[in-house]
Amino acid sequence: MKLFTVGPTQMRKEVMEVGGELVPYFRTKEFSNVMLDSDRLLKKFMHAEENAKSIYLTASGTAAMEAVIMNCLTSDDKVLIIDGGTFGHRFVQLCDIHEVPYERVVLSADEQLMEKHLRPFENVGITALLVNIDETSTGQLYDTQLLSDFCKKTSAYFIVDAISSYLIDPFNMEKYGIDATIVSSQKGLCIAPGLSVVVLSNKLIKDRVENNQIHNLYFNFNEYLKNFQRGQTPFTPCVGICMEMNKALHLIDEQGEENFLNHIDMVAKDFREKVKELPVSIPAFPLSNAVTPVIFDKPIAKKVFEILKDDYDIYVNPTGGEREQYVLRVAHIGDTTIEDNSMLIDYMKKAIKKATEDLE
Incomplete structure (x- = not known):
């Protein structure tokens, strides 16, 4: 099996070996030290401010998004949501459920976020901006500086879902004044699903949390902040995944953050050059290094996905909704190489030929 998916990803051998070990008992000083060590590295690669604090949740990324809204926003807020795809729209759904008033910037699948989209909201009392910085459903990587400038101009909290961007694209929490960063284990960390982390600025903690x-009992951030002073969580964590995280972070630290990110960038650029050999196109807007949307002229995307999976044991990301038959997404994170790109392109050629013949 070979994964070219955004998450779970093609995991590194060293991390899989940790996942195969006996899960240790966790209410110990030893496990606390592992968590505190992981937290140091995680915030180092996030470039978080010195007094930022982390929340470790045994939950999906969506649960972490919801927990942030519950702990950091109220019905007295007026938030701006970048609604540019499936995951941006999830913030809309969550704000509806928790009765947090909002405005939206609604983008079409091929529309780039620009300053003109934000300008109408500069003087309407926005208190927080919510964004999936890499809208994985379309592949667009939003301009962090543009959004940061808006938040500074409006004195709004800057809340970023970086689940598909952290440890994939350059990310700097302190530089851009980000107040909350949400990440999940199965993306840039390239470990098993089940762990999500929220890193909070001191300002957001003091003002809101x-x-x-x-x-809510399980998602009360104050309990997590109190417990993590000793490297623990208030409820049972996903201990095995936490051990994988520590190994993965140390592997990145040994390689060097810049070298790690440069490798992903190189693999992404190589694929985008090689994909020109196929009868497909890719979007013109800025793309995250996480994923490349591959756009077909004919309604064969789902069939190509199935052929790659069933005939060659290769997995890429399908796309849901109205673009299901026309778009596949190929991820560049995890243990993938330029040689893997060449292999994938060869099999995609075969799958496209077969899917086209079946269509005719």
Whole structure:
């Protein structure tokens, strides 16, 4: 099996070996030290401010998104949501459920986020901006500086879902004044699904988390902040995945963050050059290094996905909704190489030929 998927990803052998070990008992000083060590490296690669604090949730990325809204926003807020795809729209759904008032920047699948989209919201009392910085459903990597400038101009909290961008694209929490960063284990960390992390600025903790009274036991951030002072969580964590995280972070540290990101960038650029050999196109807007949307002229995308999976044991990401038959997404994260790109292109040629013949 070979994964060219955004998550789970093609995991490194060293991490899989950790995943095969006996899961240790966790209410110990030794496990606390592992978590504190991981937290140091995770925030180092996030370029978080010195007094930023982390929340470790045994939950999916969507749960972490919801937890941020519950702990950091209220019905007195007025937030701006970048609604440019499936995951941006998830923030809309969550704000509806939790009765947080919002405005939206709605983007079509091929529309680039620009300053003109934000300008109408500069003087309407926006208190927070919510964005999936890499809208994985379309592949667009939004301009972090543009969004940061808007938040500074409007004194709005900057809340970023970086699940498909952290440890994939350059990311700097302190430089851009990001108040909350949401990440999940199965993306850039390239470990098993099941762990999500929220890193909070001291300002957001003091202004909101410590003062919001939420009616929820499991997702109450104050309990997590108190417990993590000793490297623990208030409820049972996904211990095995936490051990994988520590190994993965140390592998990145040994390689060097810049070298690690440069490899992903190189693999992404190589694929985007090689894909020109196929009868497909890719979007013109800025793309995250996480994924390349591959656009077909004919309605064969789902069939190509199935042929790659069933005939060659190769997995790429299908696309849901109205673009299901026309778009596949190929990820460049995990243990993948330029040689893997060449192999994938060869099999995609065969799959496209067969899918086209079947269509006719």
